[in-house]
Amino acid sequence: MSFGSQKLVHTDGTMHHLGIDAVTPRVILVPDPQEVPLYAALLENPVQQSCYREYATWRGIWRGEPLTVMSCGFGCMPMAIAVEELHHLGAESLIKIAACPAIQPELEPGTLLAASGAVRGEGATREYIDPSYPAVADMPLLGALLSCGVPDAGLFRSHDCTSLETPWAPGGPARIARWAELGVSALDGETSALFVLASILGMHAASLAYLAENYATGAAAPMDAQARGRLFTAAAEALRCC
Ligand SMILES: O=P(O)(O)O[C@H]1O[C@H](CO)[C@@H](O)[C@H]1O
Numbered sequence: 304m305s306f307g308s309q310k311l312v313h314t315d316g317t318m319h320h321l322g323i324d325a326v327t328p329r330v331i332l333v334p335d336p337q338e339v340p341l342y343a344a345l346l347e348n349p350v351q352q353s354c355y356r357e358y359a360t361w362r363g364i365w366r367g368e369p370l371t372v373m374s375c376g377f378g379c380m381p382m383a384i385a386v387e388e389l390h391h392l393g394a395e396s397l398i399k400i401a402a403c404p405a406i407q408p409e410l411e412p413g414t415l416l417a418a419s420g421a422v423r424g425e426g427a428t429r430e431y432i433d434p435s436y437p438a439v440a441d442m443p444l445l446g447a448l449l450s451c452g453v454p455d456a457g458l459f460r461s462h463d464c465t466s467l468e469t470p471w472a473p474g475g476p477a478r479i480a481r482w483a484e485l486g487v488s489a490l491d492g493e494t495s496a497l498f499v500l501a502s503i504l505g506m507h508a509a510s511l512a513y514l515a516e517n518y519a520t521g522a523a524a525p526m527d528a529q530a531r532g533r534l535f536t537a538a539a540e541a542l543r544c545c
């Protein structure tokens with residue numbers, strides 16, 4: 304499947320936005336390029352492949368298998384570009400990992416939550432396909448996460464207004480309460496684009512959050528080296544099983 308996606312490359316063969324010309328079939332995506340080396344340090348023989356625009360790419364070995372850790376930038380447009388270009392390079396399975404706020408009171412900060420699907424509360428994916436198209440996780444990859452120590456899955460809301468949908472923004476608590484009433488568990492900025500683009504391009508995608516805070520209760524947990532280790536290990540093991 305290509306959905307009309309065009310492969311845009313520089314004259315040296317590297318992808319127009321990612322700045323790389325090859326990738327492993329399995330990729331872990333992290334919004335912040337500065338966090339990529341922290342996760343890559345958990346691989347054997349980590350090597351930096353490229354650092355271009357907001358896309359930093361490292362590769363290494365996880366329990367005998369090649370694995371890439373790459374930044375996807377913040378928000379749905381950079382994520383959509385990343386998925387398209389990874390598709391052109393032959394990537395097959397993608398898991399995004401990030402720290403996200405929970406919005407249901409029973410969700411404990413410090414726990415992991417996988418996305419079963421995502422509200423398309425952003426503009427990027429509407430440019431690709433009608434809003435009635437679902438943003439859902441790849442079922443085998445989601446199942447692998449749940450078998451690899453992730454206790455639960457729920458709906459994420461991916462949106463373009465991170466600073467407005469907080470408990471301290473004017474009108475923020477009401478916005479959050481509305482989504483909580485509709486069964487949304489957590490907020491993020493990229494999962495809906497990951498799911499929609501992966502679906503239309505025939506790739507496997509999942510999204511995993513470390514719940515660093517809970518907007519409903521005010522509770523928080525540190526996003527530290529131990530938290531990164533748990534998040535990364537669950538994603539790397541799930542990719543290895545699929
Ligand atoms: O783990 P970090 O970099 O905080 O990423 C999360 O935080 C961003 C917004 O602040 C979201 O887009 C989400 O994916």
Ligand SMILES: O=c1cc[nH]c(=O)[nH]1
Nearest residue numbers: 403404465490491492
């Ligand atoms: O919507 C979001 C996404 C990430 N972090 C936040 O605080 N809000």
